Amino acid sequence: MNLCYRHPDRPAYVQCQRCSRPVCPECQVQAPVGVHCPECVEEARRRRPAQRTQFGTPVGSGRPTVTYTVIALCVVMYLLQLASPRLGLGLDVTGALAYAPAYTSDWFPSFEPWRMLTATVLHSPSSAMHILFNMMALLFVGRVIEPAVGAARYVAVLLLSAFGGSVAVLFLTDPLTPTVGASGAVFGLFGALFILSRASGAETGGIVALVAVNMVVSFLVPNISWQGHLGGLVAGALCALVIARAPRGKSRRLWQWAGITGIALVLIALTAVGSTMVAFPV
Numbered sequence: 121m122n123l124c125y126r127h128p129d130r131p132a133y134v135q136c137q138r139c140s141r142p143v144c145p146e147c148q149v150q151a152p153v154g155v156h157c158p159e160c161v162e163e164a165r166r167r168r169p170a171q172r173t174q175f176g177t178p179v180g181s182g183r184p185t186v187t188y189t190v191i192a193l194c195v196v197m198y199l200l201q202l203a204s205p206r207l208g209l210g211l212d213v214t215g216a217l218a219y220a221p222a223y224t225s226d227w228f229p230s231f232e233p234w235r236m237l238t239a240t241v242l243h244s245p246s247s248a249m250h251i252l253f254n255m256m257a258l259l260f261v262g263r264v265i266e267p268a269v270g271a272a273r274y275v276a277v278l279l280l281s282a283f284g285g286s287v288a289v290l291f292l293t294d295p296l297t298p299t300v301g302a303s304g305a306v307f308g309l310f311g312a313l314f315i316l317s318r319a320s321g322a323e324t325g326g327i328v329a330l331v332a333v334n335m336v337v338s339f340l341v342p343n344i345s346w347q348g349h350l351g352g353l354v355a356g357a358l359c360a361l362v363i364a365r366a367p368r369g370k371s372r373r374l375w376q377w378a379g380i381t382g383i384a385l386v387l388i389a390l391t392a393v394g395s396t397m398v399a400f401p402v
């Protein structure tokens with residue numbers, strides 16, 4: 121009588137179709153024909169090429185971890201914004217991290233360019249609608265885009281959309297008016313969703329309507345930064361364009377990251393140019 125090669129004390133009535141070793145009932149893995157042993161199954165799994173999405177990223181768990189993390193970060197920062205003036209420690213989170221063009225200009229005493237990014241995880245402390253809308257949009261769109269392009273490229277799209285939003289604020293907004301909000305990143309995701317949907321031949325009418333409605337709202341409602349929305353939209357769409365259009369093949373990732381780096385450098389250059397153009401308010 122045969123004994124299982126993994127459990128020498130158990131009888132084996134069948135053998136692995138690949139390696140012919142006897143396996144006990146517990147060690148049998150049902151195959152299309154006959155059974156396989158656990159080692160052959162593992163071996164086959166390793167040899168199979170990793171499944172990739174249309175945009176060249178390995179198919180992962182599908183859980184949008186980055187999206188959840190960004191939402192958690194924004195909520196924590198929002199609570200800090202609400203709490204900091206009440207703590208009486210002289211700490212003002214909104215004042216310390218919000219962005220206004222003056223912070224990247226020659227004549228302003230404090231040169232604090234990081235505010236171009238830190239402002240994008242803050243929200244208007246006077247209106248819960250601002251953060252509520254942005255987080256809902258981030259959740260709905262991020263859930264689609266993050267698994268499609270992979271976490272790393274998704275982070276790049278978010279960061280450059282946020283940065284692009286602040287660059288537009290630098291060129292188009294009053295130098296001393298502070299801006300906060302993840303709207304630039306959210307509009308970047310809208311732009312990216314449009315480009316990626318087109319690239320995969322999906323229906324884009326709904327996205328165009330969504331962006332159009334939101335764009336009109338941002339022009340009409342006072343205290344909403346349409347400049348940031350516009351900049352984010354363009355930057356996010358450009359990132360998605362290089363991700364979707366990079367030549368297929370072995371160096372696809374390289375092209376995608378080269379394109380993303382190029383967009384980042386253009387935004388840095390625009391910031392340098394814009395910072396010399398901010399007019400001193402009289």
Ligand SMILES: [Zn+2]
Pocket residue numbers: 136137138139140141156157158159160
């Ligand atoms: Zn086997």
Ligand SMILES: [Zn+2]
Pocket residue numbers: 124125126127130143144145146147
């Ligand atoms: Zn066994």
